[in-house]
Structures are given as C-alpha cells and as structure tokens.
C-alpha cells in the first residue's frame with residue numbers, strides 16, 4: 001500500500017499534481033459515438049451542444065478494422081473543436097488489448113489537454129489502475145499537461161465487482177465508475193442476452209390465494225442490477241467519485257430505458273450512457289431532479305435554517321438527516337440550473 005503522504009504526489013517527474021477533489025459538473029449522460037463512423041464524426045459538434053459528456057469510443061462496438069480510424073478520428077475531432085462546457089472523454093481499448101498502448105500514448109500526447117477523462121474498460125483490480133496511473137503520469141509529463149487526466153472504470157467483470165472498493169481507492173485519478181451490464185453478464189455467466197435492463201424471468205411471484213389456489217398469481221419483475229449498482233455507488237461515493245449506470249441496449253424501448261435510468265438515479269447514480277441520439281433526452285429528464293421534489297426540498301431547508309432540530313412540514317417529520325437528503329436534491333438542482341434556463345425557472349432559482 002502507498003504511503004498516505006505520497007498519495008497526492010505526481011507519479012512522474014513533471015506530471016501535474018493529482019486533484020484532491022473530483023470536479024462535480026453536470027454529468028447526466030455520457031454520449032457514445034464512433035469517431036471512425038463518418039456520419040457520427042460529422043455530428044460530433046452538434047451532439048456536443050446537447051449533452052453533458054461526449055465520449056469518443058475506441059473499444060467494443062468499433063470494428064477491429066476501424067480501431068485505428070477511430071483513434072485518428074477522435075484525435076482530429078478533439079484538435080479541431082472546442083466543446084465549451086461539454087466534457088470530452090474517450091473510452092480506450094482494454095489494458096490487455098493490442099490497441100491500448102497506442103490509444104493512450106497518442107491521445108494523451110496529442111490531445112491530452114483537450115480531454116477530461118479516459119474511460120478504462122474491463123478493470124479487474126487495483127493493479128490495473130496502478131499501471132494506468134503511472135503510465136498516464138509519464139505521458140502527461142512528456143506532453144507538458146497541466147491538469148491531470150482522470151480515470152473512469154467500467155465495472156464489467158466478476159473480479160472487478162469483487163474488487164470494487166480497492167479499485168475506487170487505487171488512485172486520486174478515479175473520477176467514477178459505470179456499470180457494464182453486457183460484459184458483466186457474460187463474465188458472470190448470467191443467462192441474459194440483453195444489454196442492461198430487467199428480464200421477464202427474474203421475478204418474484206405473489207403467494208397462492210389460500211381460498212383459491214388455482215387463481216392466477218401476479219409476478220413482479222425484479223432489477224437484475226440492483227446489487228451491483230448498490231456496491232458501485234457505495235464504493236464511488238466513499239472516495240468522492242461519481243457512479244453512473246452504463247448502457248441500455250434496447251434503443252427501441254424508451255420506457256424500459258427510462259425506468260432503468262431512474263432506478264439508477266434513485267440509487268445515487270449521476271448519469272447513464274446514451275448510445276443513440278434518442279436516449280439523450282431520456283437521460284436528461286431522468287437525471288435532472290424533478291421540479292416538485294426540488295420545490296419540496298427547498299421548503300424543508302427553509303423550515304430548518306441551520307439544519308438541526310425537528311419540525312413538521314405538511315405532516316412529515318423533518319430533522320438533520322432529512323435536511324441533508326433535501327440538500328442533495330437542491331445542490332444537484334443548482335448545478336444543473338446553471339446551464340439550463342428552463343430548469344432554473346422550474347426550480348425557482
């Protein structure tokens with residue numbers, strides 16, 4: 001284990017000092033695009049104006065023959081554009097792939113000052129982060145980068161889930177994590193072929209009616225991802241990092257997508273991936289707190305001005321703990337209102 005005194009020292013001579021706190025910015029959706037796809041590449045600037053995070057993907061969903069074109073396309077797009085407040089991220093290929101070294105080397109040394117976060121797929125344990133952390137420091141030093149590039153891990157192997165807390169604690173660069181339900185299902189040998197979301201077979205059924213045992217019994221579909229999201233949220237939040245739901249592959253099921261995103265929002269996630277332009281507004285709606293909840297939370301904060309004691313608001317007891325719950329809601333609303341005039345008005349700021 002590293003000495004706590006060294007944790008915030010750069011891992012290479014000339015690399016920027018690690019950040020003490022992870023910047024919290026609106027992060028409702030990480031929009032994926034394939035920079036080797038000419039149509040998607042051309043749309044990058046217009047999509048960037050609609051999303052909180054734009055991510056150039058190099059890994060899965062980019063055909064092997066297009067890996068180099070994706071890297072070149074991303075470097076060109078990053079170099080030629082200034083996306084303003086929209087964060088620019090990339091998902092590079094996994095550490096054990098033939099593309100990882102060129103991905104990280106080329107991107108960091110050529111456009112490292114334009115990117116906020118590198119997403120690392122298939123992270124298994126702290127050792128993966130230690131390797132990427134030091135390599136990144138060396139590349140940052142070589143490129144003269146002033147602001148440290150942060151790392152975002154995808155939680156998508158059984159071993160990665162088993163090690164989630166040590167991954168979160170492995171480096172001050174850990175910006176956050178996303179659930180990767182497709183690779184994770186394969187790694188665990190789960191018997192679902194869906195990318196995220198529920199499954200009609202994963203259910204709990206009401207007991208038989210004692211007076212009518214043959215009567216049909218209602219079944220309630222359960223959330224296959226609840227356990228993993230819970231672990232990911234606790235691991236991230238305990239180190240000041242941000243948890244995200246990952247992909248929802250059924251582009252043709254916006255209702256299912258909204259439900260899955262909302263479960264993640266309610267459990268503490270700050271955003272989710274959008275794979276198709278139609279999922280951007282779903283994420284925007286779900287991960288912006290509802291106006292009625294924000295107005296209620298503001299009333300609770302006003303009723304307990306110093307955040308202590310106990311009062312009744314509309315028949316409900318409020319105290320220090322519920323004050324904190326309400327502050328979470330209001331703080332997020334303020335963050336989002338700063339860049340969204342319509343929500344600012346709805347929230348009454």
Ligand SMILES: CC(=O)SCCNC(=O)CCNC(=O)[C@H](O)C(C)(C)COP(=O)(O)OP(=O)(O)OC[C@H]1O[C@@H](n2cnc3c(N)ncnc32)[C@H](O)[C@@H]1OP(=O)(O)O
Pocket residue numbers: 032033034039040043047057060061182183195247251274275276277
């Ligand atoms: C398990 C995981 O790893 S998930 C993460 C990896 N996966 C991805 O990144 C997938 C990203 N998304 C995609 O590749 C595509 O959206 C697909 C393959 C799912 C669907 O693509 P299409 O069949 O072209 O969708 P569709 O016909 O509805 O597209 C409509 C338009 O939106 C564009 N579009 C589609 N997806 C995107 C996107 N992610 N970003 C920007 N534009 C997009 C298309 O180019 C098309 O443009 P056009 O109207 O000028 O022709």
Ligand SMILES: O=CC(=O)O
Pocket residue numbers: 060121154156179180181182183184195246247
């Ligand atoms: O990369 C994402 C996944 O679900 O796998």
Ligand SMILES: [Mg+2]
Pocket residue numbers: 060121154156180182183
């Ligand atoms: Mg994956």
